[in-house]
Amino acid sequence: MQLNKLNKKEMEQLFTAILNLKNMEECYQLFEDLCTVGEVKSIAQRLEVARMLEEGCTYSQIESETGASTATISRVKRCLHYGTNGYKLALKRLKEENV
Numbered sequence: 001m002q003l004n005k006l007n008k009k010e011m012e013q014l015f016t017a018i019l020n021l022k023n024m025e026e027c028y029q030l031f032e033d034l035c036t037v038g039e040v041k042s043i044a045q046r047l048e049v050a051r052m053l054e055e056g057c058t059y060s061q062i063e064s065e066t067g068a069s070t071a072t073i074s075r076v077k078r079c080l081h082y083g084t085n086g087y088k089l090a091l092k093r094l095k096e097e098n099v
Contacts, residue, residue, distance in 0.1 A: 049076045050087040051094075 021027050031040050045066050052062045059073050068076075080087055 046072065046076050047087070047090065049073055050080060051091055053077055053080055054088070054091055 017030065018027075021030060035043075045068050048066050049062055049068050049072060052065070053073070053076060057065075059070055062068060062073050063070065076087070
C-alpha cells in the first residue's frame with residue numbers, strides 16, 4: 001500500500017483523531033468503538049511481529065510466541081524491508097519510551 005493512496009479526507013480525519021488522543025484510556029475508547037476486538041489484536045500482533053523480526057527472532061519463534069501465521073510474518077518482514085519505515089519509526093519511539 002502506497003502512502004499516497006492513504007491521502008484521502010477520511011484517512012486524514014482518522015489519523016488526526018488518533019493524534020489528538022490524550023492518553024492510553026482515550027486510545028482504548030476510540031479503538032474499542034472503531035474496530036472489532038479481532039482487528040485491534042491483529043494490528044497489535046503485527047507490531048509485535050515487527051519488533052521480534054527486528055530483534056532477529058526466527059519465524060518459528062514468532063509463530064510460537066504470537067500465534068501469527070507465516071503469511072503475516074512474511075508480510076510484516078516485507079514491510080520492514082521495502083515499506084515506508086512506519087514499523088521502524090514506531091518501534092524506535094517505543095524503545096525510546098521503554099515500552
